[in-house]
Amino acid sequence: MKKLFIYLILSILTVTTAFAQKDADAKVILNKLSKQYRAYDAVKTDFTLTIDNQQANVKETQTGTLISRSKVNKYKVTLYAPAKKTIMQEIISDGKNQWTFLKDANEVQLNVADNSEEGFNPAKIFTMYEKGYKYIYTGQQKTSGKIYQVVDLTPEDSKKNFFKVRLMIDKTKNQLSSAQIFDKNGSKYTYALRTFTPNYKVTDAAFTFDKKAYPGVELVDLR
Numbered sequence: 329m330k331k332l333f334i335y336l337i338l339s340i341l342t343v344t345t346a347f348a349q350k351d352a353d354a355k356v357i358l359n360k361l362s363k364q365y366r367a368y369d370a371v372k373t374d375f376t377l378t379i380d381n382q383q384a385n386v387k388e389t390q391t392g393t394l395i396s397r398s399k400v401n402k403y404k405v406t407l408y409a410p411a412k413k414t415i416m417q418e419i420i421s422d423g424k425n426q427w428t429f430l431k432d433a434n435e436v437q438l439n440v441a442d443n444s445e446e447g448f449n450p451a452k453i454f455t456m457y458e459k460g461y462k463y464i465y466t467g468q469q470k471t472s473g474k475i476y477q478v479v480d481l482t483p484e485d486s487k488k489n490f491f492k493v494r495l496m497i498d499k500t501k502n503q504l505s506s507a508q509i510f511d512k513n514g515s516k517y518t519y520a521l522r523t524f525t526p527n528y529k530v531t532d533a534a535f536t537f538d539k540k541a542y543p544g545v546e547l548v549d550l551r
Contacts, residue, residue, distance in 0.1 A: 353465035354479050357497060364502055370397040372528040373521050377407075381515040391522075395530055401441065402535040420537050425551075427537035435546045436537060460484055461493070468499065475499045489513070 365371070372395045379388045390410055396403040401423040409416045418429040421441045428437045461481040469476045481493040492510040497503065503524055509517040539545060 351464045354463045357465060357477050357479060358463065360502055361497060361504065366398070368526045369399075370395065370528045370530050372523075372525040372530070374523040376518075376520045376522055378518045378520070379515060380518070381513070383514045386515075395528060395534060397530070397535070402532070404534055418537075420535060422532070422535045425536075429537070429542065429545070433546075434542075434544060435548055436539070436542070438537075438547060438549045438551060440551050469496070476505060 372393065374391070374393050377390045377392065379386065381387075388410070390407060392405060392407040394403065394405050401421065403419075403421050405419040406415055407417040408414060414431075415429075416431050418427070420427045420429075424441055426439045426441045428439070429435075430437070461483055463479055463481045466478045466480050469478055475498075477497045477499050479495045479497065481495065483490065483493075490509050490511045494508045494510070496505045496507070498505045504521060506518060506520040508519075511517065539547065
């Protein structure tokens with residue numbers, strides 16, 4: 329699940345301004361979304377991650393929480409066991425170091441945080457200004473009384489394992505509602521925001537790993 333989650337996040341982190349003239353409507357929508365998100369000190373969102381492959385008869389759902397402070401590249405991702413609130417994995421970064429807690433192994437892997445454009449950085453999940461995708465506005469959809477603006481992203485690199493990312497943006501709230509990855513193997517990965525708390529009150533202590541809270545855990549320093 330770690331691999332799938334990282335794959336999903338990396339896929340929706342960025343879109344490119346290099347193709348802006350190809351779809352002015354999409355540019356306006358994404359710029360507006362990013363501008364609003366950048367105004368927040370920190371945000372918290374509860375999400376659902378669903379993996380669906382009808383051909384392979386696979387459908388899995390996992391819940392999680394993301395807290396991020398994008399201006400300083402700090403974040404905390406918590407993934408829970410299906411249908412439970414048991415923490416299965418956490419990925420924490422203070423902008424310099426990244427800790428990955430794996431419950432099954434009772435292990436924490438410590439790495440240097442990768443703050444590059446290609447690095448895993450969910451603190452940038454709502455800021456869409458980097459390279460990597462063409463984008464197009466495909467219109468509006470109305471679901472359960474809400475209107476969503478739909479933007480499709482196509483990776484510039486044809487060697488990617490996926491061929492499309494679909495963003496659903498709540499038009500009234502100007503807020504990302506979901507992102508769906510279309511894999512070339514027939515799988516769909518859907519990241520859906522269940523809650524969104526802007527200017528979430530959080531201290532820097534939340535973005536470091538507290539070993540005392542995990543009795544008996546083994547720390548593996550990979551720096």
